[in-house]
Amino acid sequence: MLIVVGGNTRNVGKTSLVCEIVAALPSMNWTAIKIAQFGHGRCADDGVDCECAPAGPDHVYAIDEQHESDGTDTGRYLAAGAARSIWIRCREGMLAEAMPRVREFLAGSPNAIVESNSLMQFVRPDLYLTVVDRRADDFKLSAQRFLTLADLIVAPDDRARAVDFAVQRSRAANFTATTARPSGPP
Numbered sequence: 001m002l003i004v005v006g007g008n009t010r011n012v013g014k015t016s017l018v019c020e021i022v023a024a025l026p027s028m029n030w031t032a033i034k035i036a037q038f039g040h041g042r043c044a045d046d047g048v049d050c051e052c053a054p055a056g057p058d059h060v061y062a063i064d065e066q067h068e069s070d071g072t073d074t075g076r077y078l079a080a081g082a083a084r085s086i087w088i089r090c091r092e093g094m095l096a097e098a099m100p101r102v103r104e105f106l107a108g109s110p111n112a113i114v115e116s117n118s119l120m121q122f123v124r125p126d127l128y129l130t131v132v133d134r135r136a137d138d139f140k141l142s143a144q145r146f147l148t149l150a151d152l153i154v155a156p157d158d159r160a161r162a163v164d165f166a167v168q169r170s171r172a173a174n175f176t177a178t179t180a181r182p183s184g185p186p
Contacts, residue, residue, distance in 0.1 A: 003113040004129070021167075035088045064086070095121075117143045
């Protein structure tokens with residue numbers, strides 16, 4: 001199962017929603033992935049100057065696997081129960097360059113949850129959830145672009161509805177996969 005979680009702005013609750021879904025479905029052994037884009041010395045994650053950019057102009061993306069449950073977003077994924085946690089950083093508009101590696105992670109993970117709007121240009125997940133705060137001054141272009149593809153749009157204070165929706169969708173997907181298997185010779 002592949003779930004993508006997006007949102008219209010920073011600090012809207014995307015990471016919290018990922019963590020809540022991971023915690024609600026611990027048997028899924030999630031690979032949780034955060035994709036952040038950067039450009040012009042600013043991190044797309046929080047909009048401030050950062051050091052997340054890969055070194056050198058020839059490196060358009062960097063990938064790190066998190067191994068400790070710390071206060072970082074990827075550390076929070078592990079604390080919530082994810083089996084693996086990966087942080088992918090790429091130059092703004094260059095996610096396509098990282099997609100071969102992203103696809104490797106997805107292919108090697110029966111259940112993945114990805115925090116990203118931009119991933120939607122490359123995959124069709126089983127479930128796409130987006131958190132939208134109408135009071136926000138900015139609305140990410142990537143969120144605008146894929147908003148109509150969302151299976152569910154939730155307000156930041158209504159994430160519980162999205163978790164319930166994800167749990168129900170997961171159960172339905174598991175039921176379909178289990179019942180679709182041949183039972184053996186007649």
